[in-house]
Amino acid sequence: MNAVRVLYKPVGLMLGVTGGLLAGIAFKQAWKIIGHDDDAPDATDEDRTWREVLLAATMQGAIFALVKAAIDRAGATATRRLTGTWPG
Numbered sequence: 001m002n003a004v005r006v007l008y009k010p011v012g013l014m015l016g017v018t019g020g021l022l023a024g025i026a027f028k029q030a031w032k033i034i035g036h037d038d039d040a041p042d043a044t045d046e047d048r049t050w051r052e053v054l055l056a057a058t059m060q061g062a063i064f065a066l067v068k069a070a071i072d073r074a075g076a077t078a079t080r081r082l083t084g085t086w087p088g
Helices: 003-034 050-083
Strands: none
Touching: 003 050
């Protein structure tokens, strides 16, 4: 493992945490618009329908995956610009 990869590990972890926080905020906002409710349903919420629970889970997964991929890619691209090496 080269030095860039070793140095990128803690940066990647911090980016991951930041991405998780941003994805959570984005999901809450999206659910307010689509679900017409402030809180997304939990899987065990008996007052919610299967459709609501599965839609919320699908949206949450898609948003988290999108944000994670975008932040990981941006971090790797920035590292290559700074160092000339892809951290991969």
